[in-house]
Amino acid sequence: MEPDRYAELERARDAVLAEAEVFRRELEPALAASLRSGFERICSEQAGHVADLGEAGQRAVLEAFDGAVRSGVAATLRRLEEAELWLSPFTAPDLLVASEAGWPISVPAWLATVLGRRRPGTALGALDDPANRVWVAIGAAAGTVDPVLQEFGFAPTHRRIGGGWFGVVPRTLPRLDPSGVLQRRWRRYRASYERYEALARLTG
Numbered sequence: 001m002e003p004d005r006y007a008e009l010e011r012a013r014d015a016v017l018a019e020a021e022v023f024r025r026e027l028e029p030a031l032a033a034s035l036r037s038g039f040e041r042i043c044s045e046q047a048g049h050v051a052d053l054g055e056a057g058q059r060a061v062l063e064a065f066d067g068a069v070r071s072g073v074a075a076t077l078r079r080l081e082e083a084e085l086w087l088s089p090f091t092a093p094d095l096l097v098a099s100e101a102g103w104p105i106s107v108p109a110w111l112a113t114v115l116g117r118r119r120p121g122t123a124l125g126a127l128d129d130p131a132n133r134v135w136v137a138i139g140a141a142a143g144t145v146d147p148v149l150q151e152f153g154f155a156p157t158h159r160r161i162g163g164g165w166f167g168v169v170p171r172t173l174p175r176l177d178p179s180g181v182l183q184r185r186w187r188r189y190r191a192s193y194e195r196y197e198a199l200a201r202l203t204g
Helices: 003-045 047-079 083-087 109-115 133-139 142-151 181-203
Strands: none
Touching: 003 047, 003 083, 003 133, 003 142, 003 181, 047 133, 047 142, 083 133, 083 181
16 A cells, blocks of 8 residues: 555544544543433322432432442443444444455554455445444443332333443433534534545545
8 A cells, every 4th residue: 555545544643632632531421411301200200109219219319320420430431441442333234254364564553454454435424323332332331320220110112222221321312412512423424434444445
């Protein structure tokens, strides 16, 4: 590959990861607020159970849920630190590994991975597309908040993909971020990703 093409691909990759980092920062308060809003919704729907908990129980569940929100958001942000998730954001990319091996040591591992694949060039969809690994990581926050609700005797709803047993985790982008900030950030990331993907296919 020509040196200028190599440099262009590296710049495109860096642009993707820069957008990803800004997205992570903007996600943190939005996800925490959305989880708390979901909790308030559950409490409203199960007001009788909340009353039965009494004042001490209500304080305890609030404290436990707040801790679970912090843990769940932190876990999601750690997951979203992984560069490969943003460079390969599909849950089922159906990528085939090429048989060539033996890249020079001067070629970064990420670049060898990119060039060692045959890519379908599938367009990246909306943030809340279930085939999107970023959205799956956001939904994984249910793993910390649902056990708290179970512990305090809240009645679970039906099982939801990416939303746990109680539906506290947002199932749609507007529920996650009514302000539209993340939607705009996602568009910026998606444009950077599609440029990177196109360059990777051209250089592969």
